[in-house]
Amino acid sequence: MVRVKSVEEAKKHLEQAVSLIPDRYESGVKAANWKEPALAGEDLFADMMSVVVSERRRAKGIEKTSDEDWRNRAVTKGKPIIGTRIRDALGRYASGWAPYRAAIEGVTLEPKTVDPMANIDRRVKPIVEALINKKKELLGS
Template identity: 40%
Template sequence: MPVTPEEARRRLEQALTLIPDRYRAGVSTARWKEATTKAAQTWQAKMQEAISKGLWLKGVQAANEEEWRTRAMAAADLIPSRLRAALDKWMTKWSPIYRNVLNVLPTLPPRTADPMANIDQRLKKVVQAWRAHKA
């Protein structure tokens, strides 16, 4: 059964204490430069001017891996406090969208053994409910 927005907020608040250590663990093993370079094709669609001039990739290649890691690690302790400060805004903006999805769930047909049918008959309706709020 889906949780209410208030319960989702409570769970997010509880999870905030886990973020710094998990963030540090991810940063400590991240190979952001390699992954970012591989993402160049995706970025082209949204950042055509910078990519066509080669500015984005030049900046990535010129970056220092350890300098990035040091700065990223320093940010770990900021994440919970900034999320905590944004919880009311998050609830205001996210809650109506989530409620819209909750309203769709009871109307969905039962799950089947066919994943493609589930996508067509269930998932697409949930995505439409999320996207309806953007329109």
């Protein structure tokens, strides 16, 4: 028979290691080469996602959690860090948004009419088209 630590013992050992984990994590991240292996695994990722979808794994996982449990975890985990994370990402947000803003700004809108459907065709769709084209351009597709 294989000896496996009890859940309590494994939990105790993890708890004792918690203070070591952040530095080890940082060290591992700094030494990692993630981009090349991640790109090399694209076909495997697509294959695995097909399996996940066909086996309804996402849905099965969702079904295990109630709305109340999800809300409680989201508030407990998210509330303390969301503001800091957003603040830390503001520069990336601004540089990511800038090309889309420029694309919108470059659209010449037709004058408004009394027909709301015509306004959608003449004023909304050109903006959507500009955003789609910009995204394709940025993604190289």
